[in-house]
Amino acid sequence: MVQKARSLSPTNQRASGANGNSRINAKNADESLHSPAILLERYRSMLLIRRFEEKAGQLYGMGAIGGFCHLYIGQEAVVTGIQAALIPGDSIITSYRDHGHMIATGMDAKGVMAELTGRRDGYSHGKGGSMHMFSREKGFFGGHGIVGAQVPLGTGLAFAHKYREDGHVCVTYFGDGASNQGQIYEAMNMASLWKVPQIFVIENNRYGMGTAVARIAAGTKLYKRGEGFGIPGRTVNGMDVTEVEQAAREAVSAARKGQGPYILEMETYRYRGHSMSDPAKYRSKEEVADMRDHHDPINHVAKLLEQAGVDEEKLKAIDNEVKAICSDAAEFALASPEPDASELWTDVLVEA
Ligand SMILES: Cc1ncc(C[n+]2csc(CCOP(=O)(O)OP(=O)(O)O)c2C)c(N)n1
Numbered sequence: 001m002v003q004k005a006r007s008l009s010p011t012n013q014r015a016s017g018a019n020g021n022s023r024i025n026a027k028n029a030d031e032s033l034h035s036p037a038i039l040l041e042r043y044r045s046m047l048l049i050r051r052f053e054e055k056a057g058q059l060y061g062m063g064a065i066g067g068f069c070h071l072y073i074g075q076e077a078v079v080t081g082i083q084a085a086l087i088p089g090d091s092i093i094t095s096y097r098d099h100g101h102m103i104a105t106g107m108d109a110k111g112v113m114a115e116l117t118g119r120r121d122g123y124s125h126g127k128g129g130s131m132h133m134f135s136r137e138k139g140f141f142g143g144h145g146i147v148g149a150q151v152p153l154g155t156g157l158a159f160a161h162k163y164r165e166d167g168h169v170c171v172t173y174f175g176d177g178a179s180n181q182g183q184i185y186e187a188m189n190m191a192s193l194w195k196v197p198q199i200f201v202i203e204n205n206r207y208g209m210g211t212a213v214a215r216i217a218a219g220t221k222l223y224k225r226g227e228g229f230g231i232p233g234r235t236v237n238g239m240d241v242t243e244v245e246q247a248a249r250e251a252v253s254a255a256r257k258g259q260g261p262y263i264l265e266m267e268t269y270r271y272r273g274h275s276m277s278d279p280a281k282y283r284s285k286e287e288v289a290d291m292r293d294h295h296d297p298i299n300h301v302a303k304l305l306e307q308a309g310v311d312e313e314k315l316k317a318i319d320n321e322v323k324a325i326c327s328d329a330a331e332f333a334l335a336s337p338e339p340d341a342s343e344l345w346t347d348v349l350v351e352a
């Protein structure tokens, strides 16, 4: 399997798919990923992220969340499938669209919601907000507001895994817009030269703020962006959690075995605006409706479960369970006090 993953050289990719895309080979697919038990787990994880984000959107509307708030609704299959291929001790780093990533690592919904609302019980004691949360315990290294900044940091995390010989990998998420940032290519060069275990996951949701990929990218096949550095890549249907997990398993397994970095370009879509303050006038309502109605990652899994004979009541019960988690998180957050003014200078620098 490792050989297979690594042998997807750019040349092979061109030969392997009608559009030059290297799709997951159905023959390699692990059938157990389609079992109702696994699909139910993935369904719950994706739904928890969606309900969490809907609740965050509500709190923002009520004025309980200040500053920026970038929702992840529509993209849930990406982080859910990737996380399913990881083990405790692996590290994850991403941009400001980060709530889903935190929830997927198992970070506490209460702590995340309390941080979003700027409260003392939040992950950064209410001083970081939506874009700046961390959990060493869960291997989550932020939460970064500067576009692309997390990518070289991710190379550093991956280097640490290699240096310590701990067998872990770093998954570094970034967007289609970020993929035009110069620092990403410096990071890719080092990552490949030193063969560090870094998986570059490009969440291509088609827009960077209000700008469509084709308007800013000279070359829209983002999975090929590592070609010059000898980093293999492939596109993945990011609205299909099983396809994401299968691709992640292959890339992660190769990286764990010392074969170096890999690029996974996830074809995905965000339903909401770039942030809560974006009216999203740069795309049509029909486009968004088509994605919601025909490509939704959660509905897709629900349909598969129904076809496998899983009772609709069971799915409803899962929805009620995750909704309760999110309501409790909101209640907890709103009951938590704001940080004291004396906290202004604490946790700013760490004495080395
Ligand atoms: C260095 C830098 N330049 C510009 C911005 C403003 N900005 C914030 S998000 C964003 C778009 C990034 O889009 P993409 O990478 O596709 O991520 P998405 O928001 O779609 O998840 C821009 C230009 C910034 N935060 N940092």
Ligand SMILES: [Mg+2]
Binding pocket: 175, 176, 177, 203, 204, 205, 206, 207, 208, 209
């Ligand atoms: Mg984008």
